[in-house]
Amino acid sequence: MTQHATPHDALLSALRDRLGGAHVLTDASDLAPYLVESRKLYRGTALAVVRPGSTAEVAFAVGTCAAAGVAVVAQGGNTGLVGGGVPHGGVVLSLARMNRVLGVDPVNASITVEAGAILSDVQDAADAAGLLFPLSYASRSSARIGGALACNSGGIAVLAYGNARDLVLGLEVVLADGRVWNGLKALRKNNAGYDLKHLFVGSEGTLGIITRAVLKLFPKPASRSVGFVGLPSARVALDLFAGLRRRADRDLTAFELIPPFGLDLVLRHVPGTVRPLAGVHGAYALIELASARPDADTRAELEAALAEAIEDGLVEDATLGASEAQNLALWALRENLSEAQGHEGGSIKHDVSVPLSRLADFLEEASLACEAAMPGLRVCAFGHAGDGNIHFNLSQPVGMDKAAFLADWARFNRIVHDIVTGLDGSIAAEHGVGLIKRDELQHYTDPVALDLMRAIKAGLDPHDRLNPGKVVTLSENPPPALP
Known part of the structure; x- marks a missing residue:
């Protein structure tokens, strides 16, 4: 049977020629793990998954996709919780092969890693040098550094060491047109212009793709x-x-x-x-x-x-x-x-933060409001109380249909996020915005701040090719936000 050429044949051929056929996946069974995020709220689509092995190959893949007008969604460990890594067409760029720890500098108390390095491996490398890399959370054995930085993840040690952003000294980033910005410096003081690395930390892959990082280390606890x-x-x-x-x-x-x-x-x-x-x-x-x-x-x-x-x-x-x-x-x-909460049926999750002095007020007010809105609903509010970040999760009433419960997600967003905003808090504390909170960001964020975000996005990715539809979008027809 004759196979007809598709508009993307030339793109796929160019990617195979540079990366090797084994690292350009197009079969449905090979694509499947990359199309669904860990909570399985969304299922995406993709033309292909590419697995570059170096920064040069990332730059080639991104530049070639840009020339072809094809979107690129970067993925690390695919452990995100807000739909930020789910593709809606285009190419998934997996950084899993770029997983090396490139070096530890004990005197400078820093470690240089590729973006695909697994968090627990980075911790182990620091430990072997008698030092500590403090970023840690439950998915540390599968989460990768690039995703942790792209989402500015927090974890269990924020009180003493700060969020992921606070642990970054330098970055290497591939831009939307395939150029490479080399900001891979191990400096603690550098006032030579704008601090560009902080544009990419927390941007969820919408402004550039982090390929390498220099991270801070600390003395190991005795x-x-x-x-x-x-x-x-x-x-x-x-x-x-x-x-x-x-x-x-x-x-x-x-x-x-x-x-x-x-x-x-x-x-x-x-x-x-x-x-x-x-x-x-x-x-x-x-x-x-x-x-x-x-x-x-x-x-x-x-x-x-x-x-x-x-x-x-x-x-x-x-x-x-x-x-x-x-x-x-x-x-x-x-x-x-x-994980335990997942055994109780549907869960509507909110990752929010408020000033510590208002945290008890939030817990009391939001719990009463949600319980009044749905009799039998079970509030499960837990997390990083010391820095004001609470995972305000709602478990479905016993015996209720899961789909019917999850269909009320938007209603409970409004209840919880109105209270958070009234307490001068944030609707996205450590998990990011991704897809699930994109429209909520538009609803609650200061219009001037949104204009600034869109201007930055348009300046770095004017054609909306990097992880389109997430955080802020330049598209008139973005994918739906809530699952």
């Missing part, structure tokens, strides 16, 4: 302790946090809020987990102290702080990990919460 506490309420948890912050300062590396419903889900659905405290409490907090000082005793420090909090009536009960295995077991109660 002492680390983890505690799990039961409290009367989330409001009291914030009082505890304020006291710990005054007492421990930078040694306080994590303060995670867990609701009773969330803890019950983990214990019910995650094998091997054990209830850490007797009885039921109004709220729980997972606390970590860590210090690089050789004489530090974070366990004694945490024990003393919690004993004082018990005397003051803030803490009702507490336990501390007596070993690294026990520390990890306590962390498992937090890190498996999202």
Whole structure:
């Protein structure tokens, strides 16, 4: 049977000639894993998946696609949670082959990596050099550095080390026309013009494709302790946090809020987990102290702080990990919460932040409003309470049809995001905007800010070829936002 030429045959042929046929995928079965994000809310389409092995090959692929008028969507580990990596036509550019740690500089306390390097591998390389790369979250064994930077991910150590943006010294980026910007410097001070790297961190691949990065490293903790506490309420948890912050300062590396419903889900659905405290409490907090000082005793420090909090009536009960295995077991109660929630049916998720002083107000007001809007709905609000970032998730009522529940996503967005905005917060804290919050961004963001974002997008990607339809879009017919 005669095969008819398609408009993209020349493009695919050029890509195969440069990258090799094994790295230009077009069969439906090969494409399938790249078309669906981790939560499976969206299913996209793509002409092909290309897997370059170097910056030069990325630049060739992007430039060739630009000349052909074909969109490019970069993917790392495809672990995103907002639809930001789902393609709607065009070419998926996977950075998985560019996974090398290129070097560690112990004196400069920096590490240079390719964008496809897996987060846990970067952590291990730093550890082998006696240093710490602090960015960490549950998907660290599959998430890749390029995606982490493109989304400005946060994770569990923001209190002490900041978001991904705060860990970047330099970047190499392929632009929409295929040119390469070499900003791969390991400098902590550089005021030679605009700080261009910060345009690309958090841009979700809509302004350029990160190919290499120089990242900050830190002294490895000599002492680390983890505690799990039961409290009367989330409001009291914030009082505890304020006291710990005054007492421990930078040694306080994590303060995670867990609701009773969330803890019950983990214990019910995650094998091997054990209830850490007797009885039921109004709220729980997972606390970590860590210090690089050789004489530090974070366990004694945490024990003393919690004993004082018990005397003051803030803490009702507490336990501390007596070993690294026990520390990890306590962390498992937090890190498996999202997965456990998935066993309860549909979940409408909100990744929001408010000023820390307003966090308790938000939790109370938003919970009451959502429960009033749908009887039987179960609020699961948890996360990085120490920096004001809460994953305000809503589990469907028991027995309700999942599709019918998820169809109410827009209604609950309006309830939750109105409250967040009224408290001067953000509707997108650490997961980014992607597709799922694109229209919400248009609704809530200051018009001048939106004009600036569109101007930057138009200046760097005037033909809307890089990850089109995400964050802000120049297209008159973007793909639908909500799943």
